[in-house]
Amino acid sequence: MEKITDRPIDKAQVDLALLRSGVDQANIPSLLMCLVQMTGDMKWLDAPYTPRRGVGLDDNDSAGLPEDVQQEIRDAAFAAVTAWLDGQPLAMPRPSNQQLAAMLTAAMAEPVPEEYGEVIAATMKLDEPAAPPAVKRPLSAIIIGAGVSGICAAIRLKEIGIPCQIFEKNDEIGGTWWENRYPGCGVDTPNLTYTFSFRSTDWSHYFPLREEISRYLIDTAREYGLYDLVRFRTTVKKARWQSDTNQWQVTVINADGVEEVHYADVVFSAVGILNMPLVPQIDGLQSFKGRVIHTADWPEDVDLTGKRVAVVGNGASAMQVVPAIADQVASLTIFARSKQWAAPFPQFRKEVPRGVRYLIQVLPLYRAWYEQRLSWTFNDRVHGTLFRDPDWKEPARSVNAINDGHRQHFTRYVIEQLGDRQDLLEHVLPDFPPFAKRMLLDNGWYKTLRRDNVRLVPHRLARIEGSTLTSANGETIEADVLILATGFQAANVLGSYEVVGRDGRVLKEFWGQDNAAAYLGTVVPGFPNFFILLGPNVGAGHGGSMIRSIENQTHYALQILQTMLDHDAAAVEVREQTYNDYVAKVDAAHEKLVWTHPGTENWYRNAQGRVIAITPWRNDAFWRMTRKAQPGDFQFIPATAPTEQEPATPPAAASA
Numbered sequence: 001m002e003k004i005t006d007r008p009i010d011k012a013q014v015d016l017a018l019l020r021s022g023v024d025q026a027n028i029p030s031l032l033m034c035l036v037q038m039t040g041d042m043k044w045l046d047a048p049y050t051p052r053r054g055v056g057l058d059d060n061d062s063a064g065l066p067e068d069v070q071q072e073i074r075d076a077a078f079a080a081v082t083a084w085l086d087g088q089p090l091a092m093p094r095p096s097n098q099q100l101a102a103m104l105t106a107a108m109a110e111p112v113p114e115e116y117g118e119v120i121a122a123t124m125k126l127d128e129p130a131a132p133p134a135v136k137r138p139l140s141a142i143i144i145g146a147g148v149s150g151i152c153a154a155i156r157l158k159e160i161g162i163p164c165q166i167f168e169k170n171d172e173i174g175g176t177w178w179e180n181r182y183p184g185c186g187v188d189t190p191n192l193t194y195t196f197s198f199r200s201t202d203w204s205h206y207f208p209l210r211e212e213i214s215r216y217l218i219d220t221a222r223e224y225g226l227y228d229l230v231r232f233r234t235t236v237k238k239a240r241w242q243s244d245t246n247q248w249q250v251t252v253i254n255a256d257g258v259e260e261v262h263y264a265d266v267v268f269s270a271v272g273i274l275n276m277p278l279v280p281q282i283d284g285l286q287s288f289k290g291r292v293i294h295t296a297d298w299p300e301d302v303d304l305t306g307k308r309v310a311v312v313g314n315g316a317s318a319m320q321v322v323p324a325i326a327d328q329v330a331s332l333t334i335f336a337r338s339k340q341w342a343a344p345f346p347q348f349r350k351e352v353p354r355g356v357r358y359l360i361q362v363l364p365l366y367r368a369w370y371e372q373r374l375s376w377t378f379n380d381r382v383h384g385t386l387f388r389d390p391d392w393k394e395p396a397r398s399v400n401a402i403n404d405g406h407r408q409h410f411t412r413y414v415i416e417q418l419g420d421r422q423d424l425l426e427h428v429l430p431d432f433p434p435f436a437k438r439m440l441l442d443n444g445w446y447k448t449l450r451r452d453n454v455r456l457v458p459h460r461l462a463r464i465e466g467s468t469l470t471s472a473n474g475e476t477i478e479a480d481v482l483i484l485a486t487g488f489q490a491a492n493v494l495g496s497y498e499v500v501g502r503d504g505r506v507l508k509e510f511w512g513q514d515n516a517a518a519y520l521g522t523v524v525p526g527f528p529n530f531f532i533l534l535g536p537n538v539g540a541g542h543g544g545s546m547i548r549s550i551e552n553q554t555h556y557a558l559q560i561l562q563t564m565l566d567h568d569a570a571a572v573e574v575r576e577q578t579y580n581d582y583v584a585k586v587d588a589a590h591e592k593l594v595w596t597h598p599g600t601e602n603w604y605r606n607a608q609g610r611v612i613a614i615t616p617w618r619n620d621a622f623w624r625m626t627r628k629a630q631p632g633d634f635q636f637i638p639a640t641a642p643t644e645q646e647p648a649t650p651p652a653a654a655s656a
């Protein structure tokens, strides 16, 4: 990924007309930040240029400014970019962290916490990167899974010279984005945030669809030489720690169905949390006459034209697939046992204009500021509004006054979208606070519900007999195809294989089946040199790109390995106390947040109601927590372990 000072395209090669069209359509708040840094003139932060606050998830491209002021900004930005292309350096290549937070505050027209400056500087790559871990003795690694997490881990390990092998059950790279092929499948986090920090790309859409993301991941893997490292169609069955050799023994079933055993010093578990489809228990499902399709297993040969289609579920996948197939099918019946909040989403299916794509390529500074705005808008902006106010008098509606304001905003939106079908309101308007379940993005859902060939059954699909589907309230319909948009076994963390750690500790038993936890989502006591990417309590329920979290975790895992090497240890594991304290902190933090609001259900919680899938932290907090591994948090297993039961404890840990 370019630095903001890089000029990826030489001035002589730049298409100035295209660049001008990009500046003319660019996001004004981001242009203003570029102007500040390019000219050093702070006037761009003040009136009359100060952006007005945008609404919801809108990019606020005009900044709410009068046309003439916008024009002045665009002209000045074009002049500054061309001067920079001519060789003029940035006047402010490294604003202070405080200035960066103040700049994002101005660009968003709302307060951004001052401590955010540090993260802005890091994600904009304003400073020289810290030296990568020095691997002073040979280490080997096995990575399980070749989705975003596996790709990220493999690239980082390769960079620091740790050879690795990747086992992937599928026949291609990409995980989520290889497997989910249903019509309409795409991200609901914006393009520049759903991009590896080390490899930018020229996204065609503000919210790319799966084909483009899958291609990006495949190209990334190709560019970094990962195909030589992956064993496709190879499923890991078991990973067992060998205390005599301080290595992991990994048992796989290879592409020929033959069992193989492999060994490595380190294991990265990169199997995802949304990887094992959840098939609901429906009476008579086996008897269904037509085709049953889970959204995560969409067949290539299915033709829905003119078919009577039934969909079970109304979560994120349903919200994408239903509008995408509605005009193709004869009829579409949706069985929705619960309700969902869905936010207006102005950039839905919008292409990034050619000129703006060009500007993003030519001027890394613009890309960086635009990304900062997107990160704030779609990630942490809302976090502070999700705390349960213990004195709040309307807990059935909302969790605090701001959350109630959000409720009113989204309710108005739903009413407006339903148009002449206000009869649907009682079936779609949630009776729980906004954000208590993942906030979905409206992919045309409400408008689709208004169609003549679409019917919402606000009940569970209870029974199937042949082609007759009966809902929990006794309504029946006939269907040719049944689509299960029922999500994944999110609570079954690392459910696709068995992990046995030190002293025969079985991970599932240690966790008590569905009660997964990990220190910083990454490490578990008793499982040396075992790193879980996208592990428990890592995803961001308040929004945000998983790629950022996965990169943070990968960085942290390498820091732990560095600490292990610094201690001349053979292996490293988190101390039980550190783990317990962290889990208690996570649980206590969640207790204050909307996801544990009494009476609401979401897939973030396990059967006991403990939130296991998502983090309670702001993204900048997780970034900070994962910068450095504190030796006192770990115990180190020496190369010649005195006894396998008692790993050496460093003095810092003993006194902590």
Ligand SMILES: Cc1cc2nc3c(=O)[nH]c(=O)nc-3n(C[C@H](O)[C@H](O)[C@H](O)COP(=O)(O)OP(=O)(O)OC[C@H]3O[C@@H](n4cnc5c(N)ncnc54)[C@H](O)[C@@H]3O)c2cc1C
Binding pocket: 144, 145, 146, 147, 148, 149, 150, 167, 168, 169, 170, 174, 175, 176, 177, 180, 185, 186, 187, 188, 189, 194, 234, 235, 236, 237, 270, 271, 272, 273, 274, 275, 317, 496, 497, 533, 534, 544, 545, 546, 547
């Ligand atoms: C429909 C959908 C939309 C999403 N949209 C967004 C979004 O907008 N923004 C966002 O941030 N996140 C989104 N996510 C979450 C998404 O899963 C993550 O962003 C990211 O892709 C996770 O990458 P991963 O590598 O950790 O897991 P996965 O992509 O799930 O990859 C795991 C890999 O491990 C392999 N594997 C599993 N078990 C084994 C085994 N035992 N042996 C060998 N291989 C194994 C799998 O085959 C798979 O390839 C979405 C998820 C889904 C399902």
